Amino acid sequence: MKGAGVRAEQSVDLVVLGAGPAGVGAATAASSAGARVVVVDENAQAGGQVYRAPPGTYGIDAPDTPEAREGARQRAALGESGVTHAAGHRAWSISRDLAVDAIGPHGLVRWTPRTLIVAAGTTERVIPFPGWTLPGVIGLAAATVLLKSQGVLPGRSTVVAGCGPLLAAVAVGILKAGGRVEAVVDLAGARDWLAGVPDMLSRPDLLRQGAGWLAALAKARVPLYRRHAVVAARSHGEGLAIAIRPVDAAGAPLPSGAERIVSADCLAIGHGLVPSTEVTRLLGARHGYLPERGGWIAETDGDFRTSVPGLFVAGDAAGISGAVPALHKGRIAGFAAAHDLGLIDGARFDALAAADRRALARAERFGRAAARLMSPRPALAATMTPDTVVCRCEDVTRAEIDAAMADGADSLNQLKAWTRCGMGPCQGRTCGEAAAMLLAAHVGGRDRARFWTGRAPLRPVPLADIVGDFDYDDIPIPKAAPL
């Protein structure tokens, strides 16, 4: 960007933020209905978390799995569509008039669409425990990235812990790649899983896959600790000593339960997925707390319109239910956007969306059952001992958070101001759930605790990229302050 305020501007009807299944679905659907669409994603290739393509520089091919084939199919569909794919573009500011400012390989870009579909997916919830910031402790989602797109084992030996379907996926992925799994530590008990079976029967293929995973773990004699939580990790020689304890359904350690130590050089742990709300909070959309769909989340109608005119949210960002539902949610949102843009009428919209609606209803039963396994367990807060670091960007401990609440901080924003929790480069993406959980217990519920005000930038951006090359005279300096 040379000169003052010069930006590459492109005229589009719709910006889709995120090129995972929901974003690809939304973009291709809207484009097929006649919209001029750009899909913006910081990654080099489409696919999102689940269909992540191996980076070209690694020289490895994606393994030939159903997942990899679906990813390749979606990338091809996007490539053949009329959609502009702004890969390697990081959106840093979005205004209420829906203007999207991004930084790409050639500097600052701005799009000014009439509609915006947020398909930003999820972040992983990790509820802190002593030792969670040690090297060797990583998220379950991070483990899947290492395994899937980079062909790298997270450790020579790994403990896989937390909740939800990622547990089995990561454990089996490690075994397949030739690694060792020392234990799987699942917050859920057999009963929690069984409760999901009726809904999971809607996808016998996935249920079979799950059963296959369990069989693979049994065959490899991987110990499976159900209704257990990791309560601490310590450095031990070159690896980790991981303490686990039995817990109740809410995640509270049982007073009678004995602690057990498992050694490994990696702990992959995640406590579920949380819909990404940075953009919807930034734009002031109405949110609510729906634990069974992932937690704090933008409210939408059946076609994924939020309370902000022109703003849609699709995929897991509209409620956790997995990759297949995400594609259908995206397509419905894409057609709805085309409808609201005046490109198709109501009847045409209904006709176009009908197949996706049916497919979504089927696929969501399974997805929601899986999401229930990942819903927050408030009593898990017990693993945050007073000196556990809750915000690792700013080194804020639970004791400091408790002290601020005792001093009168009764909103997340005030808690942030008084402790710096959530003020670091991650802007609360990592610690937000944990801080909210603590405050919720103090003020009587997550609805009351609300959430941090959304703030730009959506991701930390280098100042060098923002300022570009400029002359002092190019800076449009406003009139001087009064004498």
Add this chain to the structure above:
Amino acid sequence: MGSTAALFLARGGMSTALIDRGPLCREASGVNAGTLTLHMTRAALIPYAIRGWEMWQAAEDWLGRGVAARAVEGLSLAFTEAEEDLLVQRARVRQAEGAPIELVDPVRAREIEPGLNPAVRRAAWCRIDGFASAYLTGRAYRHALVDAGADVREGATVKGIDRTGRGFTVRMEGGETLAARRVVLAGGVWLERMLGWLGVHIPVKCLVNQLVVTERIEPVMRTVLSIANGLLSLKQFDNGTVLIGGGWQGIGDPDMGGREAIPENLVGNIRLACHVIPALRATRMARVWLGLEAETADALPLLGDVPGVPGAYVIGSVHSGYTSGPWMGRLLAQHILGAAPEMGLFDPARLLDQTPAGQETGEAIPL
């Protein structure tokens, strides 16, 4: 400012309630840039700002806990001939009001602040400058107010104030009321509305200031930096983050609050910062936020009696009001407690708007 007035009134023996619709000090007083400076403040307010600066530096003594206030030197910079003229003019009037400001050449300026862009032409150097972490303000005041026996009511929105025979009835959202002999209006950019409850019309303009903070980086500067026209304020906190401000405008108003930043204005503000300290280019922007600042027609404070309403007082619209806020609050408390204030107040009657109510509003000015 309401918090300081309430604190000194409570300590002065008056039974005091502090009512805020949000948590304490979460508007201008908790989100501002925390510059404790004489360079940016209006010349007429220099003596007040010096006393305010002293109060912040000694906050542990009178407030009980601090706001991480630091005393460092400040430089106001000129990069063009026009800015040089402005710099000299601004320095002169401030010197006359007692600010210890000296004009220095580029070599000296770079001795004081080695990270400075060598293109600087001249600088005004002030030994009294510094910064605080404004986000700690509410915590410090809350402690002090509770200790002083004040009745702190957060999350209580006032809907109106009625005059009664013996004083006032304060009406809150939800129907609760509070009877009081005296009221102090300290509503920041909402002061125009509050004065309206008492039938007094004084326009108060609302500025929507943008601020940018970076991630933590190694030390790249040690002083507080600004430019001659006042449109940059720059400092690095002890934790390594750098705060970039200067009053570039975003979108908002008293009704919706600070709504959103204007990206062009972020770019302009950040360019100015990177021009001044080139090493800043290597860092990343972590967060942007907005705060609402009040300004009267003459850009001088509302501090004193509400005209024509005995028992009602007003405090606010103070330029660089974080710096002098504690001192202003203390002066008003002295006045209300019946002592002669140590410095002159700013009589609001000078600003009375003669046009009939309802015809004029204090509109937000876009940039």
